[in-house]
Amino acid sequence: MVGLVMGSSYVILKRQMKTYRSKIGMEVKGNMSVYRIFTDFQQEFSNRLSQADYMLADTRIPWVSLYDHLSLTAGIAVTMTKELLSRGRSPNNICGIDLPENELRALACLCGFIHDIGKARMGETKYYNHVQEGIKYAQEWLESKNIQNHLRSVILNAIGRHHLRDGPQTILEQVICLADSYASAGDRPELSKASTVSELVQTANENLDLEHSLFGDHKPLCFLLGDTDAIKEYIYETSSLPEIRGASEILLSLDEKVRELFREHLAAESLIYCGGGGFLAIVPASQAEEWQKHIEALYLKETHIATITVVISEPVGYMDIGRGLIPYDDEQVRKLVGRGIAGDLLFSHFEALLQNRARRKNFGEVVAKLSSQLQQAKRQKEEASFLEALPIYSRCHSCGKRASAKQDDVKAEWLCDICYEKRCNGRKGRRVFVRRFIEWAKTNKGVEIPLKNSEGKPRFPEDLDALAGDEGRIAFLYVDGNNMGDLLQLMPSPASYRHFSQVLHSAISDALFSAFWNAFGEARLRNLSLPFEIIALGGDDLVAIVPASYGWALAVQVLEEFEKNLGVQKLECELNERLKDALLKAAHLSLSAGLAIADVKYPVRFLFDLAEGLLKEAKRLARTTQNGTICHLWLRAPVISESAKVLMDELYKREGRYLTARPYTKDQAKELIGIARELSTLATSQRKSLAESIEKGIHVSLNYALYQAARIDKDKQETIIETFEKLGTFMSKNTKSQNLKKFWFWQEDNQDKGWQTALLDALELIELGATKVGYGGKS
Numbered sequence: 001m002v003g004l005v006m007g008s009s010y011v012i013l014k015r016q017m018k019t020y021r022s023k024i025g026m027e028v029k030g031n032m033s034v035y036r037i038f039t040d041f042q043q044e045f046s047n048r049l050s051q052a053d054y055m056l057a058d059t060r061i062p063w064v065s066l067y068d069h070l071s072l073t074a075g076i077a078v079t080m081t082k083e084l085l086s087r088g089r090s091p092n093n094i095c096g097i098d099l100p101e102n103e104l105r106a107l108a109c110l111c112g113f114i115h116d117i118g119k120a121r122m123g124e125t126k127y128y129n130h131v132q133e134g135i136k137y138a139q140e141w142l143e144s145k146n147i148q149n150h151l152r153s154v155i156l157n158a159i160g161r162h163h164l165r166d167g168p169q170t171i172l173e174q175v176i177c178l179a180d181s182y183a184s185a186g187d188r189p190e191l192s193k194a195s196t197v198s199e200l201v202q203t204a205n206e207n208l209d210l211e212h213s214l215f216g217d218h219k220p221l222c223f224l225l226g227d228t229d230a231i232k233e234y235i236y237e238t239s240s241l242p243e244i245r246g247a248s249e250i251l252l253s254l255d256e257k258v259r260e261l262f263r264e265h266l267a268a269e270s271l272i273y274c275g276g277g278g279f280l281a282i283v284p285a286s287q288a289e290e291w292q293k294h295i296e297a298l299y300l301k302e303t304h305i306a307t308i309t310v311v312i313s314e315p316v317g318y319m320d321i322g323r324g325l326i327p328y329d330d331e332q333v334r335k336l337v338g339r340g341i342a343g344d345l346l347f348s349h350f351e352a353l354l355q356n357r358a359r360r361k362n363f364g365e366v367v368a369k370l371s372s373q374l375q376q377a378k379r380q381k382e383e384a385s386f387l388e389a390l391p392i393y394s395r396c397h398s399c400g401k402r403a404s405a406k407q408d409d410v411k412a413e414w415l416c417d418i419c420y421e422k423r424c425n426g427r428k429g430r431r432v433f434v435r436r437f438i439e440w441a442k443t444n445k446g447v448e449i450p451l452k453n454s455e456g457k458p459r460f461p462e463d464l465d466a467l468a469g470d471e472g473r474i475a476f477l478y479v480d481g482n483n484m485g486d487l488l489q490l491m492p493s494p495a496s497y498r499h500f501s502q503v504l505h506s507a508i509s510d511a512l513f514s515a516f517w518n519a520f521g522e523a524r525l526r527n528l529s530l531p532f533e534i535i536a537l538g539g540d541d542l543v544a545i546v547p548a549s550y551g552w553a554l555a556v557q558v559l560e561e562f563e564k565n566l567g568v569q570k571l572e573c574e575l576n577e578r579l580k581d582a583l584l585k586a587a588h589l590s591l592s593a594g595l596a597i598a599d600v601k602y603p604v605r606f607l608f609d610l611a612e613g614l615l616k617e618a619k620r621l622a623r624t625t626q627n628g629t630i631c632h633l634w635l636r637a638p639v640i641s642e643s644a645k646v647l648m649d650e651l652y653k654r655e656g657r658y659l660t661a662r663p664y665t666k667d668q669a670k671e672l673i674g675i676a677r678e679l680s681t682l683a684t685s686q687r688k689s690l691a692e693s694i695e696k697g698i699h700v701s702l703n704y705a706l707y708q709a710a711r712i713d714k715d716k717q718e719t720i721i722e723t724f725e726k727l728g729t730f731m732s733k734n735t736k737s738q739n740l741k742k743f744w745f746w747q748e749d750n751q752d753k754g755w756q757t758a759l760l761d762a763l764e765l766i767e768l769g770a771t772k773v774g775y776g777g778k779s
Helices: 010-028 034-051 066-086 091-095 101-114 130-144 149-160 171-184 197-215 231-235 241-265 285-303 318-323 330-335 341-349 363-379 417-428 432-445 464-471 484-488 494-520 522-527 548-564 566-578 604-625 644-652 666-679 684-696 698-711 714-734 759-768
Strands: 221-228 271-275 278-284 308-312 406-408 413-415 473-481 533-538 541-547 591-599 629-634 746-748 755-757
Touching: 034 066, 034 101, 066 091, 066 101, 066 171, 066 197, 066 221, 066 271, 066 278, 066 285, 066 494, 091 101, 091 171, 101 149, 101 171, 130 149, 149 171, 171 197, 171 318, 171 494, 197 318, 221 285, 221 363, 231 241, 231 604, 241 271, 241 278, 241 285, 241 417, 241 533, 271 494, 278 285, 285 308, 308 363, 318 363, 363 484, 363 494, 406 417, 413 417, 432 494, 432 533, 464 473, 464 541, 464 548, 473 494, 473 548, 473 604, 484 494, 494 522, 494 533, 494 541, 494 548, 494 566, 541 548, 541 604, 548 566, 548 591, 548 629, 548 666, 548 759, 591 604, 604 629, 604 644, 629 644, 629 666, 666 714, 666 759, 684 698, 684 759, 698 714, 698 746, 714 746, 714 755, 714 759
Parallel strands: 591 629
Antiparallel strands: 221 278, 221 308, 271 278, 406 413, 473 541, 473 591, 533 541, 746 755
8 A cells, every 4th residue: 555755654653553552552542632743733733744745736837835725724714713602602613523723723724734644655645536545544543543423523524525526515524625725726727817896706706606605795704914113222222242142032832932923722733924023914804903903912022112013904815816916807906906006006007017917816816905004004003012110210221211120230231121131141141143053064064063162061052252363353134035025925825825934034045054164164163253143033134243364255155155045046946937927027036235443443233234234235236137135334433324325335436437346246246356356466566555546546557556556577567457447347246238348447427426346345355354254264
């Protein structure tokens, strides 16, 4: 007999179950809880299914895995069941058995997960006769658990009647059937091809009838979208590294508490995405406001000052998930016209993203509207959490804003409750990101990275001074995805949205960890204090602090490793295949980076604002080049402005010329560091004089460069001259114009900067020490 893809053959499974029953004795003899059955199913099946992304839910839909479909079906089924309970249905009325509510939810989740289990067979996806195959496999597994006959019948009937044509009888069977349709509505080709009202009615009529019989005229579900407010004010309130780290850990723990909230009161599968301080979830329509208030209260309770904005969609049903916002049919959508602002809104919603309006009609429209609601709700907030401090109170020695309440014995400072909590978490917290890196190194490199040194002390830096080391400078790196938000809003179904989000989250983590490994090298990571601090890592962005000399190499390698990631490459192919006739230009998944370098004494909040501004400059270039980009700035002296654009102009803009060629594409950045290494053969005094000559003008710098080239050894002259020529050539790769003037390492800009050069950038990288860092931490 052929076994399930997740486990061994039936014979081996029977032996395992016999041993299992002998160990736990009477517990399974007719009294095994539904929750325990579901837990066993997850341990034995779903975890392995989640890794089998080659197994598809439908051969017509090559970008939706079987696991994504099963997980979403389970989440929707539980949410529908909860909605029915809130409308007065009883567990007996729903499934025919008197069960506690948590057991009923576990049963709905199990049935949602197991309904298509017949498609999973020894590494292949089987569709023909999958219902009968699923019943057979499930029956064997349930018998091995010695499940009561009536409960076994409920589960098997849910599998056997999860299609409308099979005539679902009980309410639970109808819920599984409808949840299955909801989960695949946006991906099903027959629904997306229905272009008129009559075609839509003909295609969706049976599902709409079932929906109406269960829920009447009131749609059963709502989507919740949440995002933390003013996160940088909470994390970067002070420059104390333990407090920054602690605030990050607290917010990370809140993501887990949101997941726990869903696990306890609904189902983890009802969360489409959760991470990085944001989430998207499915909740019962009648309880949406309760969920909103509960999550908002959770954040305030745990942090006292950090809040989250949560918005609720209008109640949604089958057509909303499958066809987005009203009007549902393509015929009416094509007729939509507007003038003035109305025309601009129509363009931004349709033509700015896709050539074909019909391809916008899916779940992505619902997410787009929710995102707009979220931004509006954030702007309209009139109150911010605030803890008053009367004039008679002693102020916190860290933030200087709130009343001091507790003493930090380590530094003998009086702190407010909030700073004290953050600092304690930073010193004794879980170190989630560090542990993830250690696990990554063990799994991918086969290397054990110790968390503590030989004296039993943690190997992460105690403060920013320790992180900066002898350099006395730090690099603040802020990386974010290019155009990911727009692409997410084109996902046709919640399953596609979840898949996209999970690939991005996994890829950016792998990219950062690979960059750490390449930049720092195994020897340093194993034997010395860990030379990095990860502040944020989730979704499609990351924030990290490293010693200044490593900043450039780390940033460039993150951009490169992300694009090399197999999951990203596969997702990119899926997007272009799915939307090939609709996208204005081919999708390319990439990142942009803002890199701020300064003395370790600079306020971290200032560095974050600067890195954020540099990231925006990099993203402007990314929009025209469709590539990963980087913009950096090294602050050598204190400044007042926090605007990256203002600082760049102040430092580099001269009449008729610009003394830098930033920002750069990923490939240019790699080429620039190579050029810098070639220039590093010049004496320090020569490089300094060359940098000063750039300030004096184009002709002066060119003449001085020729003079310096003539002075060096003949065997190096040709190399240096070629290096100067490279500086002019590689800058032209940012423009499609063929008529730009080039004058050795100067080039005329095609916008408003006049002449520009990358020579000063290359010389600066040498002085920064970036040329000594490469793959494996070697020069």
